[in-house]
Amino acid sequence: MSTPERIVIIGASLAGGSAALALREQGYDGDLTVIGEEPHRPYERPPLSKSVLLGDAEEPDWVGEESFWADRATLVTGTVATSIDPGRKVVSAGGREHAYDKLLIATGSAPRRLDLAGADLDGVGTLRTYDDSLALRARFTEGAQVVIVGAGWIGCETAAAARKHGAQVTMLDPLSAPLVRVLGDQVGSAFAALHREHDVDLRLGVGVTGFAGDDAVSEVRLAGGATVPADTVVVGVGAIPNIALADAAGLELAAGGIAVDAALRTSDADIYAAGDVAAHDHPFYAERVRVEHWANALEQGKHVAANLLGESRPYELRPFFFSDQYDLGCEYRGLADPARDRLVIRGDLEAREFIAFWLRDDHVAAAMNVNAWDDGDALTELVESRRPVSVDDLVSGSLG
Known part of the structure; x- marks a missing residue:
């Protein structure tokens, strides 16, 4: 060719x-x-x-x-x-x-937008571009009232940044825990505790019905009639x-x-x-x-x-991503379905120093290390090899 x-x-x-x-x-x-x-x-x-x-x-x-x-x-x-x-x-x-x-x-x-009343008000935005990031940072001032709609990766990282700048932060999500679709309820609960410890008003199982204000947003309206004051809203819903x-x-x-x-x-x-x-x-x-x-x-x-240029090489790398929130850092390798795969925890979930494994049949479909940095290569090998593993080894044995 x-x-x-x-x-x-x-x-x-x-x-x-x-x-x-x-x-x-x-x-x-x-x-x-x-x-x-x-x-x-x-x-x-x-x-x-x-x-x-x-x-x-x-x-x-x-x-x-x-x-x-x-x-x-x-x-x-x-x-x-x-x-x-x-x-x-x-x-x-x-x-x-x-x-x-x-x-x-x-x-x-x-960014996915919300087709809700007031979604076009000044102060309601998303985070996708470099210019978005600079604009939001300018609004994350001491005492600012920031509402984040969505407790996914973008929502959680944005909440952490807003708190660092001294803003008051409310994070809303209709699901039962942050990141629940990716991590499931048990691991998601560790992220919920993290944000609450940093004074985020995390409200779960809550739906947003619209935004109100004159020219600029001043409140977020919730299902059931409650409102949350806001001068900045970040929509992070995928x-x-x-x-x-x-x-x-x-x-x-x-x-x-x-x-x-x-x-x-x-x-x-x-x-x-x-x-x-x-x-x-x-x-x-x-x-x-x-x-x-x-x-x-x-x-x-x-x-x-x-x-x-004419070759036909298959792309074979497994998914990988990382996140930093406050003093928590994590890396995720593989591809799991928390509703289907068995969760195994090595370490201390409450202390947020752990490795989470998602087992499918007898192999590791995905692994996430949280504030634990010594086993990255071993985790990659476990995910890529699909070799049979025991729960006992994952919890307390050798990962090599």
Whole structure:
């Protein structure tokens, strides 16, 4: 197969930016165009809810030096791609057409919005972009009344940042514990205790019916008639993959994303997808996997470069993510279903120094270390090998 003369990447995201860097590192010297909606060059998103929001950093971690984007790729920022024509092999964006031989869709996700009264009031927002993070940080002042809707990863990390700045924080979620869909009730309860110990007013099993205020938000309305005062509301209720372009272009969709094979190729042989939008036929799992985490975007972006150049390497890495909240740090490896898999705890859950394992049959489907940093390699091996393990060994025996 001949090397493509023109590669276009839609999405100046972590996945898109990582793919561009990898293409040049692998010796690609053809035309390389990256189209992004934001005014910035590609960057990593974890600092937005961590170091940048906390005030420990002024900038995110950039993907590639400025010189790379000035000299080695055509970076089109502040521009929305409006259509893909697979027949003619062109992408329309910014009033012009960009021809391609190979195309990568790395359009990421958009924050899920709430279709509720007052959702468009000033002070009601989301956290997705670098500009969002800076704007929220400016509002997280001493005594500010911050309400966070949703106790997922973004909600929990945002709550921790707001408390560091001295804001009063109320976190609302209709479920029984923070992070319950990923971690289940028992581990989620440890995160509930963490936030309450840091004076977050955590209200669970609570639904939001709307927001009120004149020009700016002043309160959040709850089911049952109660209200919570607020001058800032952060809506963290998940994300929606940006797949409209792919859908309009006639690409196959699946599992909420763009269907891709093991090598990240879509139903069109010249179009690939990576990151949040990729519903991946993962060789390790018996189902399509779509992951909205930093490591997946980074590694799929790097991986897909060789396939854009003519190879067909399957992407085989397991999901990985991390979180920092107050004095708690954790890493999660694998893919578990807490409603289905058996939870085994090693260490002290109440002290928040533990490792959680989710067992499926006799092997570890996922493992999460919380404030425990000595066994990362062993946890990776347990998840990747699928070797049989005993509960006794997980609780108190050797993990090697």
